[in-house]
Amino acid sequence: MRIAPGFKFLERLAAAVIFLCVLALPVSLHAEEPIRHELKVVLQPEKNDLQVEDTITLPESLLATSGRKLHFLLHAGFQPISPTPGVTLRRQTGRKQTASSLKERQPAAERYTVSLPPNRRDFVVQYGGRINPPAPSENSDGSADFDAGVISSEGIFLAGSTQWYPQFNDDLIAFTMDVRLPEPWDAVSTGERTRHERKDGRVETRWESPQPQDEILLIGGRFVEYSRPAGSVQVMAFLRTPDEELAHRYLETGGSYLEMYQNLFGPYPYKKFALVENFWETGYGMPSLTLLGSAVIRLPFILHSSYPHEILHNWWGNGVFVDYEKGNWSEGLTTYLADHLVQEQRGSAMEFRRATLQKYADYVAERKDFPLTEFRSRHSSATEAVGYGKTMMLFHMLRKRLGDEAFVKGLKKFYRDNQFRRATFEDLRAAFAGVAGEDLKNEFIQWVGRAGAPALRVSSARTQVLGTGYLVTLLLEQTQSGAAYRLRVPIAVTIEGREQAYQTTVKLDTKRLGLELIVPGRPLRLDVDPEFDLFRRLDRDELPPALTQMFGAEKTLILIPAGADETDGRSYRQFAESWKRSQTSSIDIKQDNEIGELPSDRAVWILGWENRFLPDIKTALAGHDMTMTQNSVRIGPMDVARNNHAIVLTTRHPKNSNAPLSWVAADSVAALPGLARKLPHYGPYSYLVFEGDEPKNILKGRWNVTNSPLSIPVTQPDGLVIQSPRAKLEPRRPLAEMPKGGDE
DSSP: OOOOOHHHHHHHHHHHHHHHHHHSSSOOOSSSOEEEEEEEEEEGGGEEEEEEEEEEEHHHHHHHHHTTTEEEEEEETTTBOOSTTTTEEEEEOOOOBBBBOSSSOOOOEEEEEEOOTTTTEEEEEEEEEEEOOOOOOEESOOEETTTTTEESSOEEEOOGGGGSSSSSTTTTTTEEEEEEEEOEEEOOOOSEEEEEEETTTEEEEEEEEEESOOOOOOEEEOEEEEEETTTTTEEEHHHHHHHHHHHHHHHEEEEEEHHHHHHHHHSSSSSEEEEEEEESSOEEEEETTEEHHHHHHHHHHGGGGGGHHHHHHHTTTTTBEGGGGGGGOHHHHHHHHIIIIHHHHHTTTHHHHHHHHHHHHHHGGGGOOOOOOGGGOOSSSHHHHHIIHHHHHHHHHHHHHHHHHHHHHHHHHHHHHHHTTTEHHHHHHHHHHHHHTOOHHHHHHHHHHSSSSSOEEEEEEEEEEEOOOOOEEEEEEEEESSSSSOOOEEEEEEEOOOOOOOEEEEEESSEEEEEEEEESSEEEEEESTTOOOOOOOGGGGGGGHHHHHHHSSEEEEEEEEEESOOHHHHHHHHHHHHHHHHOOOOEEEEEGOSSOOOOOSEEEEHHHHTTTTHHHHHTTTTTTEEESSSSEETTTTEEEEEEEEEEEEEEEETEEEEEEEEEEEEEEEEGHHHHHGGHHHTOOOOTTEEEETEEEEEEEEEEOOOOOTTEEBOOOTTTHHHHHOOOBBBOOOOSSOTTTTOOO
């Protein structure tokens, strides 16, 4: 429904009322007992064949509400039968359908009705068939995946999205699974392995998950297994080729992260955590395991980025499940307590938060925004910026308000109260409110139930002598459209002769607020939210130019150098066309001699050393630490020769800071296809240098921000303005420290 501009206040009021009604509901309605599956599975990978006998035990509560007649979905063509006396099984005719799931690209499924006689809760169903390897679906970066399920000579992947076992609505399940495969194959699943035997040319293994789950997973491959204990948890690695050194790094680091998170939140909910190497490139996290592609696990940064993220999901998402209909809180919480915590430990958390807010500023236009209650999963840069980024900042703001001790207590309570249940943002609010002694409803209404973000402006900072100190007056404003947010705004004041800044926090719940601060010395400079502790829409001048602004632009022009030779010109055009196919925004491609000047109303990619607009890039970059000659570029202290290098420099149009410019030039056009694939992964950076035809990144960084509108000088009593660098801010401790030996 489209709402006229005059009704925006009513729209916000309605959203608040709806969210308050959600808060008034009882904390998550949870199933009393899961559906239990006892599966016996025989797999023949070379024949793409699966045979299953499944003994299903249904909860009395489910039978009571269904009249002993239930419906389930199963992969099409499996032709199930039930040998259980008194049980009837009937396929419903009509159109094939897919199960209710967040997974995409599901295979067709058939719907069955099963009727049970009185006093019977369990029945056996037997079925089987082929799951042929499909043509892999292709992602925007050119990688492929088989997430709808596959049984092939390369590997096996069966998940809830495959619908390879009977699925009754979205009820939670528990299972025991016996799997038989030919040697040298092996099978991995969630839960605990309680039997593992090799005999007569076959492998037989049993996996048990008495804890409720939301799907049954079965992964198969020719694995080399490594393991070691980490307290009561078995850390495992299943690799496709022998690699003891790689396995040792993952086992050692995994054990350290498990120890750290158990100290923070409570016992790890499973008996094992396994790294499983996949036969296509993935980054999946499942209960008690992570499924990563061969190239992914060999990237050096994965050990302290994706790997701890997936370990932590066993608390948030796979230990406490998400009630997706009311919003996915799990990705943002996991990002905060894994990715952000790692940066805290390295002393770069402020930059991480700024990059998070930059993604929101660059990717999320007002029409693309949505409240957190509507976030289900990431499917674009905009949904990631909101669902991951805004949720992460929600938890950071809660931590800043409550303090570390109460914040951790709230998380422990949330985990304890909701383990193996589906939970919502309201369950989180209830847990934090329980330790804070206040309901926190206003915070959750404005950050969870409302789309958008505040925007800040500071002005009119003046000082005068007041007794033995100084009085600072200033105007603080919220400039976003719509109602004011209730904010706790950090402020830092640089004092003459003091190394450490004077820091305080002020409450701002109106659109305009005149403030008076008494400080213990002559104030020279004022910084508002200097460490990016608030979720807000940043002013463009608070941010360094970055590729995120290029990729987030709604209108883009790509300029190909008309002066390049035929081969290079053709390669640059192919480079441009590949980007145009992969983006959803409006993209025009022109030769540089088709326009008279660079437009200031859109993002512009300027390709090639021969591009006639290269002097415009030099001019726009004049304020940064770089120089350019005909055959080289100097960035800071590093000189980069044109030969054998690809260079990317990003800046902004001199006439419009909302119009980004980026120059991309490769000495060898053979590097361009690889560059097209890799650049979207370097979004936060202002400049990049790559080497060779692969190409390999050898330099990345951001330009300094020199004129943030939230960092202003304080006008002195005599009218003078003294320019001063910002004083040091109080150091912060990370929420937790990595145990010794975990960061090699």
